[in-house]
Structures are given as C-alpha cells and as structure tokens.
Amino acid sequence: xxxxxxxxxxxxxxxxxxxxxTAYRNALENHMARVHLHSGQVFVLMELWKKDGLRQVDIAExxxxxxxxxxxxxxxxxxxxLVTRRSIAGDKRSTRxxxxxxxxxxxxxxxxxxxxxxxxxxxxxxxxERLVLTDLLGRLHIAYTGRPNPDDD
Amino acid sequence: xxxxxxxxxxxxxxxxxxxxxTAYRNALENHMARVHLHSGQVFVLMELWKKDGLRQVDIAExxxxxxxxxxxxxxxxxxxxLVTRRSIAGDKRSTRxxxxxxxxxxxxxxxxxxxxxxxxxxxxxxxxERLVLTDLLGRLHIAYTGRPNPDDD
DNA sequence: TAGATATTATTAGCGACCTAATAATATCTA
DNA sequence: TAGATATTATTAGGTCGCTAATAATATCTA
Numbered sequence: 001x002x003x004x005x006x007x008x009x010x011x012x013x014x015x016x017x018x019x020x021x022t023a024y025r026n027a028l029e030n031h032m033a034r035v036h037l038h039s040g041q042v043f044v045l046m047e048l049w050k051k052d053g054l055r056q057v058d059i060a061e062x063x064x065x066x067x068x069x070x071x072x073x074x075x076x077x078x079x080x081x082l083v084t085r086r087s088i089a090g091d092k093r094s095t096r097x098x099x100x101x102x103x104x105x106x107x108x109x110x111x112x113x114x115x116x117x118x119x120x121x122x123x124x125x126x127x128x129e130r131l132v133l134t135d136l137l138g139r140l141h142i143a144y145t146g147r148p149n150p151d152d153d
Numbered sequence: 154x155x156x157x158x159x160x161x162x163x164x165x166x167x168x169x170x171x172x173x174x175t176a177y178r179n180a181l182e183n184h185m186a187r188v189h190l191h192s193g194q195v196f197v198l199m200e201l202w203k204k205d206g207l208r209q210v211d212i213a214e215x216x217x218x219x220x221x222x223x224x225x226x227x228x229x230x231x232x233x234x235l236v237t238r239r240s241i242a243g244d245k246r247s248t249r250x251x252x253x254x255x256x257x258x259x260x261x262x263x264x265x266x267x268x269x270x271x272x273x274x275x276x277x278x279x280x281x282e283r284l285v286l287t288d289l290l291g292r293l294h295i296a297y298t299g300r301p302n303p304d305d306d
Numbered sequence: 307t308a309g310a311t312a313t314t315a316t317t318a319g320c321g322a323c324c325t326a327a328t329a330a331t332a333t334c335t336a
Numbered sequence: 337t338a339g340a341t342a343t344t345a346t347t348a349g350g351t352c353g354c355t356a357a358t359a360a361t362a363t364c365t366a
Binding site: 022026057071091 | 344353
C-alpha cells in the first residue's frame with residue numbers, strides 16, 4: 001500500500017482551527033437560537049449597532065464577506081423585522097440598512113448570549129491562555145484581512 | 154439612543170475564532186480546488202487514509218459531523234471516483250467505504266496543499282507562537298469533543 | 307417468537323459561506 | 337455628449353454544516 005505519505009494532520013494548526021471552528025459555529029448557532037437569531041445574522045447586527053445606515057456593500061466589506069451573502073442575511077433580518085432597507089437619495093443603485101426598534105433592542109440579548117458562550121467555550125483555558133489565544137487569532141485575522149477593523153469615519 | 158450595551162465583540166476570542174475560521178475555510182477551499190477537491194471532502198479522505206473501509210457512521214463520529222453531512226460528501230467523492238460504497242456481509246443496513254486507487258493517489262497532492270496552506274496561513278506567527286496556538290486549539294478541541302481522536306483499534 | 311426499540315443510511319430542507327452572471331445606475335473618458 | 341467602464345444589488349446554483357423524518361434492518365425483551 002502506498003501509505004506513509006501520511007501527514008499527521010491532526011497536529012497541524014490548520015486542522016485544529018477547522019475543527020474548533022465548526023464546533024464553535026454550532027455552539028454559536030445554538031446560543032443565538034435562544035434569542036431567535038442565526039449565527040450569521042448576529043455579525044451583521046454588530047456592524048449596524050456600531051454604525052447604523054450602512055449600505056450592503058459596506059457591511060460586506062467590514063465583515064469580510066461577499067455581497068450576496070449579506071444580501072441573503074438581510075432578507076432574513078428584514079423578515080423578522082430587525083432591519084429595514086431604505087433607498088438612498090443620490091444613488092439609485094444602493095440602499096441603506098437601518099435597525100428597527102426591535103433591531104436595537106436585540107443588542108442586550110445578543111450581548112448576554114455572547115458572553116455566556118465566550119465563557120462556556122473558553123472554559124478549558126485559563127484567563128492568561130485565553131488572552132494569548134485572542135492575541136494570536138487577532139494577528140492571523142489582521143494578516144489575512146490586511147486590517148484590524150475598518151476605519152470608522 | 155440605547156447605545157452602550159456595546160460589547161467590544163472584536164476583542165473576544167469567540168469573535169476572532171469565527172473570523173479566522175471563515176477566512177481559513179476559504180483558503181482551504183481555494184487550495185484544494187487546485188487538486189479538484191472541496192474542503193470537506195479532504196477531511197473524509199483523511200479518515201479513510203488512516204483506516205480504509207469505515208462505515209459512514211464511523212466517519213461521522215470520527216470527524217464529529219452528522220451522518221447526513223458525511224452521506225452527502227461521500228456522494229461527491231463517489232462521483233469523482235475517489236471512493237466506493239460496498240455493502241457489508243452480516244449487516245444489510247450499513248455499507249463500508251473504500252478508497253479507490255485514485256483515492257489513495259490523492260494523498261500526495263492533498264498533503265502538499267495542506268502543508269503549503271499551513272505555511273502560508275500561519276506565516277504571520279513565529280514557530281513558537283504556532284506551537285502555542287496548536288496547543289490551545291488542541292485543548293479546546295478536546296474540551297469540546299471529549300476526546301483527542303478516536304481510538305484506533 | 308412477536309413486538310418494541312436501536313441503528314444505519316438516506317432524503318428533504320435550512321442557514322452560512324462562496325462564485326458567476328445579470329440588471330440598473332453612476333461615472334469616467336474620448 | 338456617447339460609449340465604455342465601475343459599482344450596487346440581486347438571482348441562481350454550489351458545498352458544508354445542521355435537524356427532522358423515513359425506510360430498512362438488527363437487536364433486545366416480554
């Protein structure tokens with residue numbers, strides 16, 4: 001058998017990142033289900049809480065996601081009345097996305113779930129280790145996106 | 154405005170994990186596309202390279218994924234002739250999954266891409282830092298799955 | 307042994323990502 | 337100003353995760 005081209009994949013950072021990430025996504029999905037949200041929607045809301053009235057393309061850029069992804073998520077958020085689309089005076093192509101009252105109100109519940117998840121998920125690590133992990137992931141993030149976070153104007 | 158329930162999500166380990174993870178998934182998808190594979194298929198192959206002839210349910214368990222997920226991935230792998238399904242004598246419910254010649258041969262290309270990706274993706278970190286990251290992710294993985302890897306018999 | 311319960315694979319359908327393609331509008335340039 | 341090029345939103349369709357439901361087979365138990 002032509003074995004032993006065998007890498008020990010399980011010991012590479014990539015492998016572990018992939019595994020931890022999907023487990024984490026499931027956990028996030030479960031936590032956010034408690035407040036009737038899906039995992040992806042939460043990230044969109046975060047951007048709007050920071051700066052309401054963004055265009056879809058802006059949200060996409062800030063989250064490092066593609067416009068069609070955002071478009072679909074927004075449809076979901078509009079359906080559950082957390083967000084509205086309003087057309088822009090001066091550019092008939094684009095629309096601005098605004099939080100509804102309900103959209104603003106979701107902030108508290110999401111924050112609570114987020115912290116709970118963070119605590120739960122990172123419970124295997126000491127405080128110091130969590131900080132180290134945060135630092136390392138932060139640097140990978142910057143290395144890969146080329147920016148820590150989009151310059152708020 | 155009811156602002157300032159505001160968590161700085163971007164500084165939590167969870168947030169960074171999510172972000173880094175999707176960036177990584179894209180990178181993996183792109184790298185594996187070079188050898189005509191999708192990201193998820195690679196993980197299934199890894200298990201078969203370690204132990205050929207597993208049942209679908211075994212693969213699911215080892216990868217910490219659900220049976221329908223595996224089922225669909227296998228359909229893809231069968232379509233491109235990397236794998237076959239053979240029924241089991243003694244249990245008409247299950248099938249065993251076997252690598253084809255082409256499936257075994259893919260091992261080399263995947264390993265090459267994997268290492269390239271690992272190098273590229275982790276290039277922002279020193280060797281020591283990468284080891285620390287691996288250790289921390291490994292511990293999160295164990296904490297969440299309850300086992301480092303399934304006991305090979 | 308008959309009937310209830312387990313297990314395995316599979317299908318259907320959903321969300322979170324993606325790329326490619328399209329339509330509408332803006333903008334730039336010859 | 338006309339025509340080429342950019343940009344924005346959107347649709348279609350794909351993979352990778354998931355849950356719920358189903359059918360077939362095994363196994364357990366009364």
